[in-house]
Amino acid sequence: MAEDLKFGDFTIGERARIAGLVARMGKRGMAGPNVDIRDLQRRVERIENQARRRKNKQ
Numbered sequence: 001m002a003e004d005l006k007f008g009d010f011t012i013g014e015r016a017r018i019a020g021l022v023a024r025m026g027k028r029g030m031a032g033p034n035v036d037i038r039d040l041q042r043r044v045e046r047i048e049n050q051a052r053r054r055k056n057k058q
Contacts, residue, residue: 005055014051022044025037
């Protein structure tokens with residue numbers, strides 16, 4: 001079974017992209033409970049999957 005990702009498993013660029021996406025999710029979330037943030041969540045998941053593949057390749 002694969003281990004969970006740690007902060008150190010991400011590159012500097014991935015960390016910055018995730019931070020930006022999380023900030024955008026927070027901003028959208030402040031608009032109300034009916035705002036859809038799934039597109040941003042999918043982007044973060046794709047970045048996590050890239051890091052997971054890179055980690056498991058070692």
